[in-house]
Amino acid sequence: MTEETVSGDQQLLELRNRIDNIDAEIANLISERASCALKVAKVKKATGEDALYYRPEREAQVLRRAMERNSGPLTDEEMARLFREIMSACLALEEPVKVAYLGPEGTFTQQAALKHFGNSAKSRPLAVIDEVFREVEAGAVSYGVVPVENSTEGVINHTLDNFMNSNLSICGEVELRIHHHLMISDVTRPESITRIYSHAQSLAQCRKWLDAHYPNVERVAVSSNADAAKRVKGEWNAAAIAGDMAADLYGLKVLSEKIEDRPDNSTRFLIIGTQQVPESGDDKTSLMVSMRNEPGALHDLLEPFRRYGVDLTRVETRPSQSGNWTYVFFIDFTGHRDTSGVAEALKEVGDGASDLKVLGSYPRGVL
Numbered sequence: 001m002t003e004e005t006v007s008g009d010q011q012l013l014e015l016r017n018r019i020d021n022i023d024a025e026i027a028n029l030i031s032e033r034a035s036c037a038l039k040v041a042k043v044k045k046a047t048g049e050d051a052l053y054y055r056p057e058r059e060a061q062v063l064r065r066a067m068e069r070n071s072g073p074l075t076d077e078e079m080a081r082l083f084r085e086i087m088s089a090c091l092a093l094e095e096p097v098k099v100a101y102l103g104p105e106g107t108f109t110q111q112a113a114l115k116h117f118g119n120s121a122k123s124r125p126l127a128v129i130d131e132v133f134r135e136v137e138a139g140a141v142s143y144g145v146v147p148v149e150n151s152t153e154g155v156i157n158h159t160l161d162n163f164m165n166s167n168l169s170i171c172g173e174v175e176l177r178i179h180h181h182l183m184i185s186d187v188t189r190p191e192s193i194t195r196i197y198s199h200a201q202s203l204a205q206c207r208k209w210l211d212a213h214y215p216n217v218e219r220v221a222v223s224s225n226a227d228a229a230k231r232v233k234g235e236w237n238a239a240a241i242a243g244d245m246a247a248d249l250y251g252l253k254v255l256s257e258k259i260e261d262r263p264d265n266s267t268r269f270l271i272i273g274t275q276q277v278p279e280s281g282d283d284k285t286s287l288m289v290s291m292r293n294e295p296g297a298l299h300d301l302l303e304p305f306r307r308y309g310v311d312l313t314r315v316e317t318r319p320s321q322s323g324n325w326t327y328v329f330f331i332d333f334t335g336h337r338d339t340s341g342v343a344e345a346l347k348e349v350g351d352g353a354s355d356l357k358v359l360g361s362y363p364r365g366v367l
């Protein structure tokens with residue numbers, strides 16, 4: 001053994017001893033934190049039967065603080081992800097949170113649910129967006145996760161339309177970078193691919209790549225990316241476009257990575273529930289407004305937002321379900337409904353509209 005390797009081994013031993021000591025300290029601190037969370041649960045329980053254990057505004061503040069005080073070498077996101085999991089475990093001690101998401105397992109919506117609630121939440125896949133709304137309304141789960149817009153393909157109409165017949169509120173948002181891969185099973189012959197399965201949105205997000213690499217292959221739209229991955233198992237002439245989770249879940253091999261046309265392709269998901277979320281310090285609000293169908297009506301309707309300096313981040317139009325050629329507007333803006341200025345603007349907009357419903361004020365997605 002050379003002198004160098006001896007001293008290398010010695011260094012390794014010392015560093016690992018240090019890591020062991022640090023781990024012991026971290027473990028003690030995590031246990032102390034978890035004991036605090038249990039005491040918090042007691043305080044909450046004393047407020048009554050329907051005590052709220054999950055507090056989105058507090059979680060957003062904890063995560064933001066974790067990022068702000070981070071001085072490296074871990075990235076801010078990595079540091080926040082670690083705290084995300086610690087909080088998820090603490091909340092599970094207080095009361096395990098039950099979440100439904102647009103399934104099946106392996107979809108990007110499942111990934112979004114995990115990103116938002118962490119691994120200790122109990123999550124359940126449901127087949128369609130309507131069902132996610134229904135299960136939350138029925139109280140079978142406390143929260144639901146549904147996609148609402150994609151940066152390449154735009155809004156997910158089905159989610160917006162569900163709000164027209166629902167009393168649920170938005171209590172959070174989460175954004176996910178979407179990477180699509182072309183994947184095959186162990187029996188697929190790559191040179192014989194004649195069919196590619198995926199969700200219609202994903203096929204659209206990879207349109208140019210498909211035109212360039214598989215111009216003559218049939219593109220088959222199915223109900224989800226996970227369903228596409230499942231179908232490919234056992235088909236020698238088919239491939240699927242889906243994400244990492246689906247590839248892992250169905251044991252598929254990735255043939256081409258990150259084939260989305262736009263590198264910044266991302267999807268925004270909403271957390272739906274029944275609770276009103278207090279201010280977190282960096283919030284957004286979503287509204288649903290209907291109004292008389294006259295020229296200039298939208299301009300007049302939005303005018304108070306401009307006057308009170310409220311920053312609109314999105315305006316979507318959907319046909320109303322109550323009559324032909326009448327519309328409902330879905331509006332997002334920066335700020336909380338209780339913040340001064342916002343509250344006044346909302347009152348004035350409400351006075352000018354035929355109907356206005358605040359779908360929720362919630363913390364801006366942190367991770």
Ligand SMILES: O=C(O)C(=O)C[C@]1(C(=O)O)C=C[C@@H](O)C=C1
Binds near residue numbers: 037041053062087090
């Ligand atoms: O502060 C609270 O209300 C807690 O319950 C503690 C805690 C945490 O672990 O920090 C856990 C769950 C809540 O969603 C928010 C924060």
